[in-house]
Amino acid sequence: MAITNNRLSKDQYEQNFSDIHPPFETHNAALVEANRCLFCYDAPCTKSCPTGINVPKFIKQITTDNIKGSAHTIFVSNIMGAGCSKVCPVEKLCEGACVYNLMEEEAIPIAKLQRYSTEKAMQNNWQLFQRKPSTGKKVAIVGAGPAGLSCAHVLSREGIDVTIYEKESKGGGLMTYGIAAYKVTPQFCEDEVNYITSIGGIEIKYNQELGKNLPAGRQGISLTDLQKNYDAVYLGIGVGVARQLDIPGEELEGVVDAISFIYDLRAKGYPVVPVGDKVAVIGMGMTAIDAATQAKRLGAKEVTLVYRRTEKEKPCTQVELDIAKLDGCEIIWLAAPKEVRGDNGKVSQLICSIMKLGEPDASGRRSPVDTGETFSLDVDMVIKAAGQVPFEELVNSSQIKNSKGKIVIDNNCATNIKGVFAGGDAVNGGKEVVDAVQAGKDGAKAIMEYLNPQTLPK
Amino acid sequence: MADISANFLGIKSPNPFWLASAPPTDKKYNVLRAFEAGWGGVVWKTLGSQVKNVSSRYSAVDFNGTRAMGFNNIELISDRPLDINLKEIAECIRLFPDRAMIVSLMADNDKKSWHELIKKVEDTGAHGLELNFGCPHGMTERGMGAAVGQDPEIACMVVEWVMEAATIPVITKLTPNVHSVVPTGKSVVKAGTNALSLINTIQSVTGIDLDTLVPNPNVGGKSVFGGYCGPAVKPIALKMLTTIAQDDTTNKVPISGIGGISTWKDAVEFMLLGASNVQVCTAAMKYGFRIIEDMCEGMSNWMDEKGFATINDFIGKSVPTITHWEDLDINFHVIAKINQDKCIHCGLCYIACEDGSHQSINLAYGKPYNTYTVKEQECVGCNLCKIVCPVDDCITMEVHRKGDEYLNWKEFQRRGLPLNDH
Numbered sequence: 001m002a003i004t005n006n007r008l009s010k011d012q013y014e015q016n017f018s019d020i021h022p023p024f025e026t027h028n029a030a031l032v033e034a035n036r037c038l039f040c041y042d043a044p045c046t047k048s049c050p051t052g053i054n055v056p057k058f059i060k061q062i063t064t065d066n067i068k069g070s071a072h073t074i075f076v077s078n079i080m081g082a083g084c085s086k087v088c089p090v091e092k093l094c095e096g097a098c099v100y101n102l103m104e105e106e107a108i109p110i111a112k113l114q115r116y117s118t119e120k121a122m123q124n125n126w127q128l129f130q131r132k133p134s135t136g137k138k139v140a141i142v143g144a145g146p147a148g149l150s151c152a153h154v155l156s157r158e159g160i161d162v163t164i165y166e167k168e169s170k171g172g173g174l175m176t177y178g179i180a181a182y183k184v185t186p187q188f189c190e191d192e193v194n195y196i197t198s199i200g201g202i203e204i205k206y207n208q209e210l211g212k213n214l215p216a217g218r219q220g221i222s223l224t225d226l227q228k229n230y231d232a233v234y235l236g237i238g239v240g241v242a243r244q245l246d247i248p249g250e251e252l253e254g255v256v257d258a259i260s261f262i263y264d265l266r267a268k269g270y271p272v273v274p275v276g277d278k279v280a281v282i283g284m285g286m287t288a289i290d291a292a293t294q295a296k297r298l299g300a301k302e303v304t305l306v307y308r309r310t311e312k313e314k315p316c317t318q319v320e321l322d323i324a325k326l327d328g329c330e331i332i333w334l335a336a337p338k339e340v341r342g343d344n345g346k347v348s349q350l351i352c353s354i355m356k357l358g359e360p361d362a363s364g365r366r367s368p369v370d371t372g373e374t375f376s377l378d379v380d381m382v383i384k385a386a387g388q389v390p391f392e393e394l395v396n397s398s399q400i401k402n403s404k405g406k407i408v409i410d411n412n413c414a415t416n417i418k419g420v421f422a423g424g425d426a427v428n429g430g431k432e433v434v435d436a437v438q439a440g441k442d443g444a445k446a447i448m449e450y451l452n453p454q455t456l457p458k
Numbered sequence: 459m460a461d462i463s464a465n466f467l468g469i470k471s472p473n474p475f476w477l478a479s480a481p482p483t484d485k486k487y488n489v490l491r492a493f494e495a496g497w498g499g500v501v502w503k504t505l506g507s508q509v510k511n512v513s514s515r516y517s518a519v520d521f522n523g524t525r526a527m528g529f530n531n532i533e534l535i536s537d538r539p540l541d542i543n544l545k546e547i548a549e550c551i552r553l554f555p556d557r558a559m560i561v562s563l564m565a566d567n568d569k570k571s572w573h574e575l576i577k578k579v580e581d582t583g584a585h586g587l588e589l590n591f592g593c594p595h596g597m598t599e600r601g602m603g604a605a606v607g608q609d610p611e612i613a614c615m616v617v618e619w620v621m622e623a624a625t626i627p628v629i630t631k632l633t634p635n636v637h638s639v640v641p642t643g644k645s646v647v648k649a650g651t652n653a654l655s656l657i658n659t660i661q662s663v664t665g666i667d668l669d670t671l672v673p674n675p676n677v678g679g680k681s682v683f684g685g686y687c688g689p690a691v692k693p694i695a696l697k698m699l700t701t702i703a704q705d706d707t708t709n710k711v712p713i714s715g716i717g718g719i720s721t722w723k724d725a726v727e728f729m730l731l732g733a734s735n736v737q738v739c740t741a742a743m744k745y746g747f748r749i750i751e752d753m754c755e756g757m758s759n760w761m762d763e764k765g766f767a768t769i770n771d772f773i774g775k776s777v778p779t780i781t782h783w784e785d786l787d788i789n790f791h792v793i794a795k796i797n798q799d800k801c802i803h804c805g806l807c808y809i810a811c812e813d814g815s816h817q818s819i820n821l822a823y824g825k826p827y828n829t830y831t832v833k834e835q836e837c838v839g840c841n842l843c844k845i846v847c848p849v850d851d852c853i854t855m856e857v858h859r860k861g862d863e864y865l866n867w868k869e870f871q872r873r874g875l876p877l878n879d880h
Contacts, residue, residue: 035523038848041805044826063522097826099802103849 003254003346003381005274007299013270016297020182020323021086023115030116034062036100037108044097045110050438051078055094059113071121072128074114079153080146082118083175083192084434085111086184089286091319093434122195129199132159137451140165140230142210142221145173146433147236147424149196150440151447156201158448163230164202165221167209171197173238174425175433177263180290182297186266210237211394223398227419232447235400235407235415235422236440239388239430245282249340254347258283258291258385265294276381278302280350281329282337285315288385289324295383296327303329304377308336308355308368338374340382350377388430395426413439413446421446460761461768462754464498464735466712467627467652469585471498471558471735473754474769475725478716478737479503479562479588479631482747484536486546490553495747496754499558501737502547504535504590506564506575507602511537517664517674519690528690529740530664532675532682534596535564540578548582559583560629564590567601569619576623586626589617589651591642592633592658594685604658607633610645617649629714632656632698634691639698643708654702655714655737657695659685688740692718696731703732703777720749722756729769730776784867792839792855794818794832800852803827807843807853815842834858 008016024030037059045055054073061070074081090096090111098107121128137160141148144166152162170176171193176186197204208219226233242257244250254276265273279300281292284307296303305324307314310333314321324331334355341349352375355368392405401408401416406429413421423439425431464474476499477483477492484503492500511534519528536543551559561584565571579587591607598605606612613630620628630646632639634657643654661683666673673681695717702708715733719725720741728736741749757769766772796807796819808830811819818836822829832843844853 031523038804038806040803041809042821042828043805044803047826099804102802 003274003276006271007275008271010271012299017181017270017294020180021112021115023119024112030062030113033109034059034113037063038099040099044099045094045108048093048097049077050093050432050434051084051441052438053077053081053094053114055110055114058117059108059110062113062117067117067120068126068128070117071126074118075121075128078434078437079150079196080175080192080433080437081114082122082195083146083172083184083189084437085115085118086188087175087179088432088434089317089320091317093432122191125195125198127198129153129157131156131199131201134161134201135159135452137161137232138163138230139232139234139447139451140226141234141236142226143173143236143238143424143426144168144171144193144204144206145236145238145424146175146436147238147426147440147443148173148234149193150437151234151236151423151444152202152440153196153199154441154444155447156199158444160201160448160451162202164204165208165210165226166204166206169206171204171206173236173436177266178259178287178290179262179266179433180294181266181270182293210235211397223400223417223420227417231419231451233420234440234443234447235420235426236424236436236443237391237394237422238425238436240391241389242384243387243389245337245384245386247337247339249342249347252340252342252347253345254342254380255340255382255384258287258383259388261291261383262287262294265298270298273298275300276347276379278377278379279304279381279383280337280377280379281305281383281385283307283385283387284309284321285385285387286317286320287388288383289316289320291383291385292324292329293327295381296329300381303327304379305329305331306335306337306350306352306377307331307333309365310334310357313357313365332377334368335375336368336370337382341376347380347382348378350379350382351375352377388425390426390429412449413443414450419450421450460758460766462758462761464769466558466714466735467586467629469499469558469560469627470556472496472556473498473750473757474729474735475499475750475753476501476558476560476714476735476737477742477747478739479590480739480743481533482739482742484538485543486550489546489550492742492747492750493550493554493557496750497557497747498735499560499585500550501560501562501588502543502584504562504564504593505540505543505579506535506590507566507600509534509537509596512677514675514677517684518688519664526688526740526744528662528664528686529688529743530662530675530684530686531659532595532677532684535562535590535593544578544582547579547584551583551585558585560586560588562588562590562631563620564593564602567606567616569622572616572619573623576620580624580626584626586629586652587620587624588629588631588655589620590631590658591616591646592631592635592656594633594635594659594661595682604633604635607631607642607658608636610641613642614645614649617646617651621650627652629653629655631658631716632702633658634660634694634698634717638701640701640705640708643702644705647707647711651711653712653714653734654708655716656702657691657698657717659687660691660694662686687718688744689718689720689724692724692727696727699728699733700731700777700780703774704780722753722760725753726757726760726772727776729773731780732774732777734769734773786866787864788867788870789859789861789863789865791858791860792841793834793837793858794839794841794843795854795856796830796832796843797852797854798829798831800849801830802849802852803830804848805830806846806848810842810846815840819843 058073172189176189275298335352339351357366358369390405424436479501518526521527593603630651712734715728
């Protein structure tokens with residue numbers, strides 16, 4: 001057993017990481033589905049979209065050959081509508097609410113239709129928004145992820161000059177660095193960032209990280225400087241590293257966190273990323289699934305997902321779980337990691353406690369309780385995907401009010417520091433891309449109000 | 459099993475479905491294929507003056523992804539040599555003696571031309587003639603087709619010429635491009651036509667190409683009004699048919715119903731409103747002759763279910779149910795009812811009623827599903843919600859009479875009863 005890279009041929013990598021939800025091949029194919037849409041009033045799909053995209057309208061616009069209008073309808077609510085069409089768990093959002101479900105009929109493929117319109121817009125570089133004349137106001141945004149980009153786009157439309165400070169060398173945040181490559185390619189993410197910023201008035205400064213005491217070669221920016229140089233600041237810094245398991249053996253070679261595993265895979269390319277023969281993935285959220293399926297697709301022989309509750313409590317959707325199952329991943333329910341054992345400093349076994357369900361916890365889910373029994377899995381790699389933790393230290397060092405690292409904001413997206421606003425994963429601890437986009441919109445609205453209460457965008 | 463055979467003016471056919479005079483009936487090759495497929499009869503594409511066709515010829519109106527809800531053509535009468543047509547007609551009759559062979563005619567506007575043409579056609583052994591007084595394009599400019607059908611006096615004159623020469627049954631085909639088909643219908647019945655058929659196509663512009671800005675069909679950058687047909691015209695055809703079926707003069711002769719018939723259901727509707735048989739064209743042009751199978755099977759099954767042994771048992775049955783507005787019962791009142799178990803919360807009933815009718819549906823907000831209920835006091839019973847609801851039988855119209863007695867508008871006025879309470 002060993003952790004190695006370059007397990008597959010170029011063709012195999014390409015095949016394994018090809019688009020899991022292929023687009024409509026023809027206009028006719030899109031029309032067949034678009035015409036099925038009932039054009040609901042006060043539509044459940046729209047209500048189930050965190051950004052409130054007017055779904056019936058954009059679908060209707062496909063049927064009237066108004067693809068530009070369709071793309072505009074999507075982007076006006078969700079500037080990352082193209083990316084969201086690929087990564088949203090639509091089965092629990094718009095498509096899950098489609099009234100066809102109540103007729104025991106297939107839901108309208110909303111995501112696929114959304115991709116149809118937005119992809120055309122991006123491919124043709126349609127400029128669907130025009131900036132208002134410059135107001136002379138300047139806003140700094142920290143983080144070029146979904147929240148930051150969404151906030152920036154709204155502000156730019158309103159004539160505000162935006163500078164985004166991004167610690168990575170590419171924009172897109174988790175979209176670019178944290179999602180399975182068979183959903184969105186790194187190239188697509190780059191194109192999407194370029195398309196969003198093509199409105200003008202948005203400058204992204206890459207490799208600039210918030211905070212002090214940064215490692216050599218990384219340029220730091222301080223919140224104080226931003227406050228001094230800009231009329232307002234928006235923090236869309238997301239969440240950080242994977243949650244520690246706090247079990248013996250966590251330091252062994254072969255224990256990696258899912259975020260860096262996915263980050264490497266997307267930032268460096270598939271062949272260079274090492275993967276074990278037998279991989280255990282801890283957790284059952286979307287990231288756990290993304291890590292498990294991609295480990296398998298990189299050539300791991302066996303991948304086992306280990307989750308401490310039952311299928312009923314799983315945080316991922318059924319659709320996601322099915323992807324893992326179809327990829328051949330094993331799943332062990334009611335198993336909590338207890339210890340990682342090693343051989344010469346390298347992972348050789350994962351010991352798990354067998355759990356049973358107890359009383360419901362604060363989230364309403366039944367808590368797992370240790371039965372005292374254990375079992376072991378022979379593995380050479382353990383991927384930790386039991387959630388991410390916020391940048392607690394960073395937030396504390398800037399005197400921003402927080403709750404265990406999650407930035408606390410009021411109803412107007414404002415932090416305890418005047419002129420500093422925040423949103424997205426940094427506030428909610430980690431939700432979907434589409435939630436972050438909405439947070440960015442809310443932040444922009446609050447900033448507009450703060451900068452000029454008289455000229456609110458309608 | 460029901461007997462769906464038809465007898466139209468003594469012309470027998472195994473079923474009441476004829477192919478209308480059009481491209482599908484313009485040559486032996488097509489007609490033999492149609493007979494093999496099971497069509498009861500054909501009306502051979504109009505013979506008459508020499509013509510020259512153009513290209514392109516057809517255009518269509520699509521609706522919500524369905525192709526050719528309405529169809530339009532600018533093709534003229536048969537452009538094949540008369541002697542070839544006549545020879546092929548005779549061959550088709552010989553090969554399928556049990557099928558109806560009607561020949562559509564449009565001679566030049568003089569008695570001699572009509573008489574000569576009729577003689578030649580009768581020599582083929584054809585069972586009947588159909589006079590094309592309906593073609594709305596190309597021929598009208600030469601005083602033929604719809605130009606004849608639009609003028610009751612000219613139509614009467616031509617029918618009189620025809621009846622002098624014809625020894626086989628004569629059907630006169632009416633144009634819908636008039637304010638009412640009844641005057642011409644009456645006129646030609648008085649002139650002796652043995653039957654009527656309707657409708658021919660309706661003058662139309664189906665649409666404009668938004669790139670070239672030229673309407674369809676495009677003939678070298680120009681277009682002309684074409685004849686509209688297909689499913690879109692069925693309701694208009696049914697209305698015109700009803701006026702002929704209800705007029706005391708025109709209802710003395712059998713009627714062949716035409717206009718957007720695509721299914722057995724359409725055919726039954728035409729026959730319920732007085733057509734003794736029906737003619738089909740657009741559906742066969744779109745899907746081919748094979749559609750005849752379900753037309754026969756569907757009609758037969760429906761007749762069995764309803765207990766009709768022959769088609770004569772239901773022809774005209776619905777004619778008396780279409781009355782005058784002032785004879786409708788004002789005390790009849792229906793109120794919409796939404797079945798909450800079937801409702802899928804699409805909100806289409808709500809927004810239709812709210813913006814398009816009488817604001818009679820209540821919206822109770824829910825996420826993601828609203829609940830919709832009818833405000834019974836406000837509902838005028840218009841059917842709009844039921845029409846837009848995508849779920850069968852989810853919205854029903856329940857009868858809540860305003861009074862026990864039958865009360866029509868004339869009586870309502872006579873009694874001086876109060877007007878609208880809405």
